[in-house]
Amino acid sequence: MSSRTSAVLDPDELKAFSFRVWNYKKGEMVSLMIHLGDRLGIYRAMDGAGPMTSAELASKTGLQERWLREWMRGQAAAELLDYQPAEGSQPAGSDSADEQDGRFELSAYGTAVLADEDSSLAFASGAFTGGTPPEISEKLADAFRTGIGLSYEEMGPNAAHRTERMLGTWIRLALVPQIIPALDGIHEKLSAGAVVADVGCGSGLALIAMAEAYPNSTFVGYDPNSHGIERGREHVAERELTNVEFNVAGGESLPDEPRFDFLLTFDCIHDMPHPSTVIKAIRKAIRPDGTWLIKDIRSKPRFEDNLGHPMLAMLYGFSVSACMSSALSEPDGAGLGTLGFNPEVAEKMVREAGFTRFAEHDFSDPANLYYEVRP
DSSP states (O other): OOHHHHSOOOHHHHHHHHHHHHHHHHHHHHHHHHHHHHHTTHHHHHTTOOSBOHHHHHHHHOOOHHHHHHHHHHHHHTTSSEEEOOTTOOOTTOOOTTSOOOEEEOOHHHIIIIIOTTTOTTOOGGGOOSOOOHHHHHHHHHHHHHSOOOOHHHHOHHHHHHHHHHHHHHIIIIIIIIIHHHSTTHHHHHHHOOEEEEETOTTOHHHHHHHHHOTTSEEEEEESOHHHHHHHHHHHHHHTOSSEEEEEOOGGGSOSSOOEEEEEEESOGGGOSOHHHHHHHHHHHEEEEEEEEEEEEOOOSSHHHHTTOTTHHHHHHHIIIIIHHHHTSSTTOOOOOTTOOOHHHHHHHHHHTTOOEEEEEOOSOSSEEEEEEEO
């Protein structure tokens, strides 16, 4: 036993610290339950249905009542479902389908966050994809020893799917109706017919949203992750779009001549092993009157200034498990990580690459800032 644990510890402080640690384990378990609720369509089945028993939900979903009962109780314990007890409700260990609790309900707020992927910017359950696979955890542990992380390609199809579910709702609901009209002249250019590139396009959701809204324009996606590009091509085929093309390639592969009227990089500069190289490539590929729109994590330069962020621990978890890992997936990687492309860093890097205009936008997005950059 270490000298520190053999010392006399204040029992109340020990209990509080222990609770803090176990609370994160609770979060892990609740996260898994959210994933199951999303994956099985349980939240969608409860949307607008009012208070329900587990038997009623089983009848509606075709899922097993006993499993739903335990899941619903857990969701009520996590305060994600509202619970209305019934008189004479049975003990928690009761196994009979006839021995029911009261009723469980998904509130309007629960619907917005957990069920409504089509029209709610607050939708979040798509971010819960079942946790990190054990083989990826093993590779991340090795990265602490070697210093070399995993690229998104090495993280496999699950990483591409998770990114799509996390960002898809925002792209569908905000990019075309809210963001593009706020940029100087972009709506007019896209309407008339422009050439657009999305660097780090993932599965192409931004490209598809714009391609459907602006059929006169041409849209080109670049991403080194073949899993994301494969999903993007499937989406384009399903929608029978003819103005979208994809390249399994990083931003370094952009053409050397000014081709693009509008470029986008969404939540990806901080993931890149060589962001300065990509930014220089973007500078060469953009037309003299072009616009580059950057979307990246809302953060401040000093760690101390970020400490008030309520989701800071989660963001650093994302960084170690994905963003910084990708940014260090090559021996000389920059390793910016999730919070590394703050406004000061962003403006410095784009000006060093030869851009002269840098404007910061705040579109009331609690997670991200936006930068409108021009040559």
